[in-house]
Amino acid sequence: MKGVLLSGGTGSRLRPITHTGPKQLVPVANKPVLEYAVEDLRGAGITEIGVILGNKGRNEIQKLLGDGSDYGVEITYIVQGNPLGLAHAAGCARDFVGDDDFVMYLGDNILKSGVTDLVESFEAGDYGAGIALQEVDDPQAFGITDIDDQGNVTKLIEKPDEPPTDLALIGMYVFSPAIFDAITELEPSWRGELEITDAIQRLLDDGYEIDSHVVTGWWKDTGKPEDILEANRLVLKDKELNISGTIEDGAETDGQIELADSAIIEADAVVRGPVSIAENTTIKDGTYVGPYTSIGANSTLEDIHIENSVVIGDSDITADGRIVDSLLGRKANVESAAELLPEGRRLVIGENSQLKL
Numbered sequence: 001m002k003g004v005l006l007s008g009g010t011g012s013r014l015r016p017i018t019h020t021g022p023k024q025l026v027p028v029a030n031k032p033v034l035e036y037a038v039e040d041l042r043g044a045g046i047t048e049i050g051v052i053l054g055n056k057g058r059n060e061i062q063k064l065l066g067d068g069s070d071y072g073v074e075i076t077y078i079v080q081g082n083p084l085g086l087a088h089a090a091g092c093a094r095d096f097v098g099d100d101d102f103v104m105y106l107g108d109n110i111l112k113s114g115v116t117d118l119v120e121s122f123e124a125g126d127y128g129a130g131i132a133l134q135e136v137d138d139p140q141a142f143g144i145t146d147i148d149d150q151g152n153v154t155k156l157i158e159k160p161d162e163p164p165t166d167l168a169l170i171g172m173y174v175f176s177p178a179i180f181d182a183i184t185e186l187e188p189s190w191r192g193e194l195e196i197t198d199a200i201q202r203l204l205d206d207g208y209e210i211d212s213h214v215v216t217g218w219w220k221d222t223g224k225p226e227d228i229l230e231a232n233r234l235v236l237k238d239k240e241l242n243i244s245g246t247i248e249d250g251a252e253t254d255g256q257i258e259l260a261d262s263a264i265i266e267a268d269a270v271v272r273g274p275v276s277i278a279e280n281t282t283i284k285d286g287t288y289v290g291p292y293t294s295i296g297a298n299s300t301l302e303d304i305h306i307e308n309s310v311v312i313g314d315s316d317i318t319a320d321g322r323i324v325d326s327l328l329g330r331k332a333n334v335e336s337a338a339e340l341l342p343e344g345r346r347l348v349i350g351e352n353s354q355l356k357l
Contacts, residue, residue: 001119001174002100003041003049003073004093006086007034007061007107024107025060026228027312029235030258030276030294032064033222034107038071040114046103047073050096052080052089085193090175091183099177104196106171110231112217112238115172121213122174128208129200130174133167134215142168143197145212153210156197158189167212169197170219174211178203225327232310233292236274245277255291278313296330304334 007024024034041049049068053061058079068075080092090104101122103115115132122130131153136142139160146155146164155164173196182202189195204210220231241258248267255273259265263277268285271277276294283289284302293306296313305322312330317323319336328334 003046086196087194109171128203130211132172139163
């Protein structure tokens with residue numbers, strides 16, 4: 001079985017963070033989201049992975065993953081170009097997949113339990129496709145499945161006005177090669193895209209059985225800033241965190257802390273985990289770093305209170321204030337204006353920024 005990892009898309013819901021890079025490289029607990037997907041595929045025994053690239057961020061993604069050897073996999077890059085739908089992206093992998101079954105994994109998703117159970121469930125039967133499902137609160141926003149009393153999938157609907165169930169497809173699929181013929185028969189939806197739900201429905205109409213696997217544990221689509229923060233919280237809560245860096249005498253620390261070997265927590269700083277602090281980062285005197293916070297590499301924090309936040313990295317945060325529930329992009333600097341006149345806030349705000357002052 002092979003893997004197909006989708007890494008295209010424009011990341012419009014994460015702007016301005018994604019103005020300068022692909023959404024799949026935004027870090028969660030100081031690790032790019034895309035790496036979690038690669039590790040999940042490898043954990044399911046899948047070592048041949050095709051990475052679908054869009055028009056944006058190709059070089060950054062290839063620089064991160066390389067040939068896959070650092071992750072114990074073999075990576076082939078496949079260019080999709082314009083994002084014309086999940087089914088279109090899957091169809092681009094036809095030559096790579098050949099006659100094999102394959103897992104398709106959306107590269108901006110994180111799943112606590114990985115995809116091993118989904119793969120094993122698919123391999124236990126004779127299916128045209130396998131789908132991962134989870135109950136959601138807003139089924140109108142997802143592709144939804146209808147299931148009969150025996151648990152068989154009978155229908156799939158993309159973003160229905162009147163959902164028959166609350167079981168949503170969550171971005172991990174297993175397909176037989178039959179999916180490719182189904183894709184070639186599709187017409188674009190009202191969104192102008194080739195919908196993967198329509199392709200799976202065509203398999204159903206052609207007599208193929210569809211395996212459904214309801215995922216237990218958390219799952220996050222990291223497409224919006226609040227999703228990044230929630231995913232960061234969930235990963236830090238479950239992750240085994242280790243201290244390799246320096247904690248000076250007089251620093252106050254408790255809870256689980258991940259501290260890179262070149263990172264420093266200075267005396268009179270307070271860090272309460274779970275927290276991840278990356279390499280070449282200094283938490284200076286007078287700083288409070290609270291739970292569920294990740295501080296990226298090459299950053300300095302001083303005289304700031306920050307919690308439940310993600311600092312992507314290369315940042316200086318030296319304002320005397322309190323930051324909560326925030327996502328700070330790379331090279332974002334937050335300084336004090338206390339000595340400046342006239343008094344007032346001084347902002348340089350990118351397109352699609354969100355502030356609560």
